[in-house]
Amino acid sequence: xxxxxxxxxxxxxxxxxxxxxxxxxxxxxxxxxxxxxxxxxxxxxxxxxxxxxxxxxxxxxxxxxxxxxxxxxxxxxxxxxxxxxxxxxxxxxxxxxxxxxxxxxxxxxxxxxxxxxxxxxxxxxxxxxxxxxxxxxxxxxxxxxxxxxxxxxxxxxxxxxxxxxxxxxxx
Amino acid sequence: xxxxxxxxxxxxxxxxxxxxxxxxxxxxxxxxxxxxxxxxxxxxxxxxxxxxxxxxxxxxxxxxxxxxxxxxxxxxxxxxxxxxxxxxxxxxxxxxxxxxxxxxxxxxxxxxxxxxxxxxxxxxxxxxxxxxxxxxxxxxxxxxxxxxxxxxxxxxxxxxxxxxxxxxxxxxxxxxxxxxxxxxxxxxxxxxxxxxxxxxxxxxxxxxxxxxxxxxxxxxxxxxxxxxxxxxxxxxxxxxxxxxxxxxxxxxxxxxxxxxxxxxxxxxxxxxxxxxxxxxxxxxxxxxx
Numbered sequence: 001x002x003x004x005x006x007x008x009x010x011x012x013x014x015x016x017x018x019x020x021x022x023x024x025x026x027x028x029x030x031x032x033x034x035x036x037x038x039x040x041x042x043x044x045x046x047x048x049x050x051x052x053x054x055x056x057x058x059x060x061x062x063x064x065x066x067x068x069x070x071x072x073x074x075x076x077x078x079x080x081x082x083x084x085x086x087x088x089x090x091x092x093x094x095x096x097x098x099x100x101x102x103x104x105x106x107x108x109x110x111x112x113x114x115x116x117x118x119x120x121x122x123x124x125x126x127x128x129x130x131x132x133x134x135x136x137x138x139x140x141x142x143x144x145x146x147x148x149x150x151x152x153x154x155x156x157x158x159x160x161x162x163x164x165x166x167x168x169x170x171x
Numbered sequence: 172x173x174x175x176x177x178x179x180x181x182x183x184x185x186x187x188x189x190x191x192x193x194x195x196x197x198x199x200x201x202x203x204x205x206x207x208x209x210x211x212x213x214x215x216x217x218x219x220x221x222x223x224x225x226x227x228x229x230x231x232x233x234x235x236x237x238x239x240x241x242x243x244x245x246x247x248x249x250x251x252x253x254x255x256x257x258x259x260x261x262x263x264x265x266x267x268x269x270x271x272x273x274x275x276x277x278x279x280x281x282x283x284x285x286x287x288x289x290x291x292x293x294x295x296x297x298x299x300x301x302x303x304x305x306x307x308x309x310x311x312x313x314x315x316x317x318x319x320x321x322x323x324x325x326x327x328x329x330x331x332x333x334x335x336x337x338x339x340x341x342x343x344x345x346x347x348x349x350x351x352x353x354x355x356x357x358x359x360x361x362x363x364x365x366x367x368x369x370x371x372x373x374x375x376x377x378x379x380x381x382x383x384x385x386x387x388x389x390x391x392x393x394x395x396x397x398x399x400x401x402x403x404x405x406x407x408x409x410x411x412x413x414x415x416x417x418x419x420x421x422x423x424x425x426x427x428x429x430x431x432x433x434x435x436x437x438x439x440x441x442x443x444x445x446x447x448x449x450x451x452x453x454x455x456x457x458x459x460x
């Protein structure tokens with residue numbers, strides 16, 4: 001199933017970054033442009049094992065870092081840990097296709113921002129906290145709406161469901 | 172031993188990942204050049220896709236952007252009113268200067284130096300994916316004579332400078348970027364200093380003044396100074412909105428509202444060459460020349 005393949009993630013990340021760098025700046029004002037790697041990482045990791053979730057986040061974050069051309073590792077570290085955490089949670093929560101991805105993406109966005117602020121601070125970019133957190137409402141709303149939408153459009157489903165479907169077809 | 176590794180494989184993998192990433196973070200925090208040029212290559216490879224998406228965004232996003240900007244519209248309106256006042260006074264000043272200039276030129280029998288400005292028009296095709304780093308990719312590169320270090324301007328003022336170039340595209344660091352620094356001076360009092368980018372969200376730049384007790388007040392226009400390493404002198408950067416003492420009260424800093432609206436940046440001009448001295452590029456002054 002293509003949903004669980006590594007190249008799929010890369011294609012999705014490239015498309016996400018393209019939209020984020022070329023299309024979104026026309027819609028959102030400077031500084032408020034939301035991130036698409038976070039929703040992608042959450043929706044991919046939600047149906048993955050922790051290790052594969054970590055890899056998915058690492059790949060997405062690393063691509064954003066290389067695209068940005070500044071601090072290599074800022075987003076890689078953030079999203080690798082996020083992917084791992086989401087995939088860890090996955091086995092412990094009841095899953096549906098709308099509310100859980102949305103809620104998880106919202107919580108992730110809430111946690112990611114202070115973490116990135118801290119990383120930027122540690123590596124020499126001290127942005128005032130109040131300025132840094134200003135786009136949070138916009139980004140929160142965005143990730144909570146977009147994550148289930150991406151999952152729905154791409155038809156992401158749990159592995160066992162996908163495999164069961166295949167076995168049913170085979171019989 | 173192998174069972175130990177197997178048992179603790181998850182924490183080990185995570186710790187390894189964190190270590191490698193931290194190393195790369197601290198390395199790239201120090202080394203800038205190669206990292207930027209690599210991202211510029213990505214920008215070049217992706218430029219056809221970016222350019223077409225940007226075109227779509229330009230067409231379709233015009234309506235949507237109004238909704239997106241509802242949050243900032245009121246503030247922007249107030250800022251625009253202020254800018255308008257500034258421009259009106261500047262226009263007066265400019266026309267006076269123009270007249271004086273042409274008289275002096277006539278006296279000196281020099282040819283119009285405005286023609287010596289060489290500009291290349293370029294379209295913005297993508298922005299940086301991280302919102303606290305403000306760089307953008309434009310669709311012209313070394314093939315059109317663009318080199319790193321060249322200034323990028325629009326009729327409203329200074330946009331930034333080219334930091335990396337491939338044959339077909341270049342990366343421009345905006346004056347908003349936290350790493351950007353522009354030699355600048357107050358038009359009224361000639362107080363000199365450096366305009367640093369702060370972060371795009373505060374929508375202001377920081378004007379760090381050299382002198383201990385500088386003559387600067389809100390409303391002053393700030394332009395690039397002749398000490399500036401990359402920029403031609405006399406280009407408008409913005410307007411002083413607030414003056415404050417820095418920590419320990421040793422120096423004064425001013426907040427500068429940039430003259431350029433970075434939300435609606437579609438076409439920019441790269442300054443390939445410019446005459447020395449205090450002449451303004453031909454795109455300034457409402458086409459008076």
